[in-house]
Structures are given as C-alpha cells and as structure tokens.
Amino acid sequence: MIQIEGLQKKYGKIHALRGIDLTFDLEQVVALVGPNASGKTTLIKCLLGMVIPDGGKILFDGKNIEGDVLYKNRIGYMPQIGRYPDNMRIGYLFGMMKDLGKNRVKDHFDEELIDAFKLGAMFGKPMRALSGGTRQKVSAALAFMFSPEVIILDEPTAGLDPLASEILKQKIQKEKEAGKLILVTSHIMSEVEEIADSIAYIVEGEALFYKSIAEIKSESGEERLGKALFHLLGKRA
Amino acid sequence: MNKIIKYVLHDIFRNRILLAYVVLLSLSSFGLFLMNEDVSKGISNLLTVLLIVIPLVSVLFTTIYFFNSYEFIELLVAQPLKRSKILLGVYAGVGLSLLSAFWLGIGLPVIIFDGTIVGWYFLLSGTLLTMVFVSLAFLASVLTRDKTRGIGIAMLLWFYFTLIFDGIVLMVMFAFSDYPLEKLTIFLSCLNPVDLARIMVLLKMDISALMGYTGAIFNQFFGSSAGIVLAISVMLVWIVMPIALALRIFKRKNL
Numbered sequence: 135m136i137q138i139e140g141l142q143k144k145y146g147k148i149h150a151l152r153g154i155d156l157t158f159d160l161e162q163v164v165a166l167v168g169p170n171a172s173g174k175t176t177l178i179k180c181l182l183g184m185v186i187p188d189g190g191k192i193l194f195d196g197k198n199i200e201g202d203v204l205y206k207n208r209i210g211y212m213p214q215i216g217r218y219p220d221n222m223r224i225g226y227l228f229g230m231m232k233d234l235g236k237n238r239v240k241d242h243f244d245e246e247l248i249d250a251f252k253l254g255a256m257f258g259k260p261m262r263a264l265s266g267g268t269r270q271k272v273s274a275a276l277a278f279m280f281s282p283e284v285i286i287l288d289e290p291t292a293g294l295d296p297l298a299s300e301i302l303k304q305k306i307q308k309e310k311e312a313g314k315l316i317l318v319t320s321h322i323m324s325e326v327e328e329i330a331d332s333i334a335y336i337v338e339g340e341a342l343f344y345k346s347i348a349e350i351k352s353e354s355g356e357e358r359l360g361k362a363l364f365h366l367l368g369k370r371a
Numbered sequence: 372m373n374k375i376i377k378y379v380l381h382d383i384f385r386n387r388i389l390l391a392y393v394v395l396l397s398l399s400s401f402g403l404f405l406m407n408e409d410v411s412k413g414i415s416n417l418l419t420v421l422l423i424v425i426p427l428v429s430v431l432f433t434t435i436y437f438f439n440s441y442e443f444i445e446l447l448v449a450q451p452l453k454r455s456k457i458l459l460g461v462y463a464g465v466g467l468s469l470l471s472a473f474w475l476g477i478g479l480p481v482i483i484f485d486g487t488i489v490g491w492y493f494l495l496s497g498t499l500l501t502m503v504f505v506s507l508a509f510l511a512s513v514l515t516r517d518k519t520r521g522i523g524i525a526m527l528l529w530f531y532f533t534l535i536f537d538g539i540v541l542m543v544m545f546a547f548s549d550y551p552l553e554k555l556t557i558f559l560s561c562l563n564p565v566d567l568a569r570i571m572v573l574l575k576m577d578i579s580a581l582m583g584y585t586g587a588i589f590n591q592f593f594g595s596s597a598g599i600v601l602a603i604s605v606m607l608v609w610i611v612m613p614i615a616l617a618l619r620i621f622k623r624k625n626l
Contacts, residue, residue: 145625182449185625206451213449217442219382230378234450 135159135196135284135315136181142189143176143339147350150176152339153190158317160283163310165326166319167363168336174319175214177336178286181317182211207238210282214289214319216273218261224272225257231276238280239264247275266293278309278352286317291325303329323360335363342367372456372462379464383436390470391539392428394595396476398418406450411576414485414493417477418572421497422565425473426504427529434525435507438518440618445626457507458621462614466505473501492575492599496568499606503564504529506613513620536563544584553588558587561601564609571602 136158143151150173158164166174179185183190183199183206191198194205218227248254251271252354256264264272270293277285287306291299306316306329320326324335332346343366347359349356385387399420407413437444440461447457477497481490511524540559544552560566570586574595589598 179626184445184448186623203451203453206449211449219440219446221382221385222443229424231450234374234452238451246500300484 137196137289138177138181138191140189140192141177141180141187143173145186151180151187152338153204154341155168155266156334156344157342158315161310161313162332163306163316163318163330165330165333166317166336167321167323167326167333169226169340171199172336173339174336175288176339178211178317178319180286181253181286182206182209187207194306207235207280210277210280210284210285212273212277212285212287212290214219218269218272220260222261224253224259224261227261227272228253228257228276228279231279235280236242238282244280244281245275247271247278247301247305250305251275251298254274256345267295267298270294271298278305282314284315284317288319289321289335290318291320291322296304299325323363325356327359333363336366372460375452375460376464376467378443379440379461382440383464383468388432389468392432392469393472393476395424396473397480399424400480402475404480410485411489414489414572415576416480417481418493418569419619421477421493421500421572422569423533425497425500426533426565426590428531429469429501430508430511430525431522432469432514433505435518436465436520437461437509438521439510448626454622455618458513458618459614462505462509466502469501469505473497484561489572489575493572495603496571499603499610500564500568500570502605503609503613506610506617510613510620512615513624514602532563536566540585551604553592556585556588557592560589561605564606567602567606567609571599571606574598574602589606 136156138154138156141147141151141154147184149292154173154177166177168174176185180187181199183203191200193199194202194208197205199205216367222230251274253268253271253275261269261272270290274287274290277287279302285306290302290306303325306318309315316329318326318330319341327347330347333350334344335342349361350366351357351359352367354362356365400417403420404410404413407416444457444461450452460610466479474494476495481494484492507528508525512521514524515521540556543555543559547555560570566585570589571584573583573586574590589602592598593601
C-alpha cells in the first residue's frame with residue numbers, strides 16, 4: 135500500500151531523515167517506535183505531503199505522491215498536537231470538515247468516536263477553551279470520520295484519560311479487522327504490544343529494524359516487549 | 372476553493388478589527404466631506420488617508436490574520452486539497468473582506484458626495500492599493516514561520532513604500548539635478564505602488580499643484596489618459612507578482 139524508498143529530509147543542518155526504506159500493507163498495524171527527535175513525525179508529515187522530502191520517494195498504491203493530493207482522500211491523520219482555529223466551535227469544525235470532505239465517503243460519516251467520546255455535548259464550545267485531552271479526542275474523531283483505508287495516528291493516547299484511550303484502542307482494533315492499514319507512533323511499549331503487530335524502529339533518521347512483535351520476542355527470548363526491545367538494542371550497541 | 376473562501380469570510384466577518392476599520396474609514400470620509408465645502412478638496416484630503424491608512428491596515432491585518440490562521444492552514448494541508456487552492460482561497464477571503472470594508476467605509480461616502488468620474492478613479496485606486504498590500508503581506512507571511520518576524524517584514528514594507536522611498540527619490544533628484552531625469556522618474560514611480568495610486572487620482576483631478584514632481588512628469592510624458600493606463604497596469608503587476616512568488620514559496624514550504 136505504501137512504499138517508502140530512500141527518503142531524505144534536511145532542516146538546515148539537521149539531517150532528520152537519512153534514507154528510510156519501509157513498506158506498509160493493508161490489514162497491518164505498524165508502530166513507529168524510536169527515541170524523541172528520531173524523525174518519526176517528519177516521516178509521517180512526508181507521507182501527508184506537509185513536509186516536502188529532499189530525496190527519495192513515497193509510493194501510495196504504486197503511485198508517487200509528489201505533486202498529488204488525491205491520495206489523501208484515503209488517509210486519516212491524527213496529529214501529535216491537534217492545533218485548530220481558536221475561535222472555531224467544535225460543532226462548526228466537524229461541519230466544516232464534513233463539508234470539505236463530502237466526496238470522501240460513500241454513504242455516511244463514521245461518527246462512532248464522536249459518540250463514544252460524547253463530543254456532541256460540547257459542540258458549542260470554542261476550540262481554545264478545550265483541554266489537551268479533549269483536543270486529542272477531536273483529532274481522533276476527525277481521523278476516523280471519513281472511514282479511510284490508511285489511518286495515521288501520531289502518539290494517539292498521550293493525554294487521553296484511561297477510558298478514552300481504551301475506546302480508541304478498541305476502535306483501532308476494529309478498523310484493523312476491517313482490513314485497514316494503521317500507522318501509530320508511541321512511546322508506551324505495553325500499548326504498542328496491545329495494538330500493533332509489527333514495529334519499525336527509527337533512530338536518527340534511519341530505520342534500524344522492521345520486524346513483527348512475535349519475531350522480536352522470540353529473537354530476544356523475553357516475554358515483555360519493553361524488555362525484548364531493550365535486549366535487542368543493547369546487543370547492537 | 373470557494374469553500375475555503377466561505378470559511379475565511381465567515382471567520383473574518385466576526386472579527387471586530389474589521390468593523391473598527393470600517394468605522395475609522397467612514398468617520399474620516401464623512402468628516403472630510405462635511406468639513407470641506409468643495410467636494411474635490413474633500414477628495415484630495417481623503418487621498419492622504421487613502422495613501423497612508425489603507426496600505427498600513429491592509430498589510431498588518433493580512434499578516435496577522437495569516438499567522439493567526441496558521442492552524443487552519445495546517446489542518447487544510449493535511450486534507451486532500453491543493454496547496455495553491457488553499458493559499459489562494461485564504462488570499463481571496465482576506466482580499467474580499469478588506470475590499471468590502473473599503474467600499475463600505477470610503478466607497479459609499481465618495482459615491483454619495485462626489486459621484487463624478489474622479490471619485491470612481493479614486494475608488495479604483497484604493498481597490499488596487501488594498502490588493503497590492505494584501506499580496507505583499509502574503510509574501511511577507513510565507514517567508515518566515517515566526518509571527519513577530521512576519522509582522523516586522525510587513526511593517527518594513529509599509530515604511531519603505533510610504534516614507535523611505537520618497538526620501539530616496541528626493542535624494543536621487545537632488546544629486547542628479549543637472550541631468551534630464553524624466554524617464555528615470557517614471558521608472559522610479561513604477562517601483563512604488565503608493566506613488567502610482569496617488570498619480571492615478573491626481574491625473575484625473577488635474578490639479579497640477581498637488582501632483583508633485585513625479586505626477587507632473589507622468590502628465591507631461593503620457594498625457595493624463597495614457598498615464599492612467601500605465602499606472603493601472605503597473606499596479607496590476609504589483610498585485611500579481613508578490614502573490615505568485617508567495618505561491619511558489621508556499622508550495623515547497625514545510626508545515
């Protein structure tokens with residue numbers, strides 16, 4: 135579904151991505167894991183065309199995404215920090231996004247998360263009055279709204295209350311079973327273990343390894359993913 | 372793109388600053404027309420307001436609005452929308468709202484009190500001037516990520532075109548006064564949209580005393596109608612060039 139080949143990105147002197155090669159397919163939940171500032175968010179932003187890469191290419195369904203926008207019809211994105219126009223009310227924001235994406239859905243919008251998070255009761259509130267967690271809920275609901283084939287979630291549960299993050303995890307599971315590709319970044323290993331089936335480990339702009347979680351565990355002989363990763367990385371260093 | 376314009380307009384029309392701008396403009400135009408018995412005197416006084424206030428408000432309002440809607444723009448870029456459509460949509464939205472403020476605050480009084488061809492040229496000149504500075508503000512905004520720096524660049528542009536430029540022209544005139552400078556003067560005026568806006572109105576009013584050096588040369592060189600056509604075309608270039616450049620930069624910008 136998505137092929138990344140030799141992706142490069144420099145911000146001035148900082149070399150954020152140094153030739154990343156990765157392939158993602160449908161019916162997969164891939165966790166992008168790595169230290170802070172390793173290039174995970176830059177990678178995601180390249181996928182979405184928000185950051186223009188300096189080298190390499192990204193193929194979506196076999197087609198280069200450069201200069202294309204239509205492929206974004208098939209992607210839902212939840213940013214790490216959801217930033218929205220301050221004066222806009224939640225209800226208006228959802229209305230606007232539906233209006234802008236009218237042709238993206240066949241019959242109805244997926245409003246499961248809006249209902250599950252009880253956002254309807256807050257439709258009258260302006261975005262600036264929302265807490266960080268509520269913003270995350272809004273971002274999550276927007277990412278799933280158009281039932282896209284690919285869903286990209288950048289640290290989805292950071293700042294969510296336990297109930298809400300459980301709801302979100304169940305939603306991810308459900309969408310995976312429906313045959314979607316889900317890309318998640320996270321620093322919480324227990325959560326990765328719960329939702330993802332493979333891990334792409336990114337360090338300093340390079341993909342160190344890309345393996346299924348079962349493989350990682352059997353290679354290291356550890357039961358817990360956090361320990362297994364520690365073991366695996368320790369061996370390399 | 373129409374949808375983007377719609378949402379930008381919805382956002383701006385609830386903005387009190389725009390309302391304050393309309394009030395300021397109508398107060399000055401009604402005031403000047405009622406104080407001066409002679410309508411054309413009113414127009415020439417209003418010209419001063421036009422040449423200073425309109426560029427200032429247009430460039431500042433646009434830059435601040437752009438940076439305040441950075442989140443909105445980011446949100447749109449992640450959607451299946453072309454970047455050019457997003458930027459031009461916001462541009463059209465801001466332009467339309469500033470133009471409606473101008474036509475409400477100055478257009479209406481001018482049509483009521485004056486209503487002559489001079490008045491219409493005055494309004495055309497203000498319309499072009501507004502759009503020139505909206506374009507320049509977009510260019511200033513995409514050049515940097517930092518709001519303060521963006522506003523700084525915008526203010527510098529305004530300073531340059533309304534104050535510094537005239538000083539430079541005067542210096543050139545003074546230093547080379549022994550040479551024939553007509554063609555150079557025309558060229559220099561074309562480099563300053565504010566000067567062009569002034570010349571456009573004064574050529575139509577035919578008050579040579581107010582034309583100043585550059586205006587008088589325009590009149591002498593082209594006669595009034597050809598001079599006006601030239602001024603309008605160069606102003607159009609001043610509208611198109613900065614926004615085209617801004618678009619090029621925005622297409623490659625990392626958000």
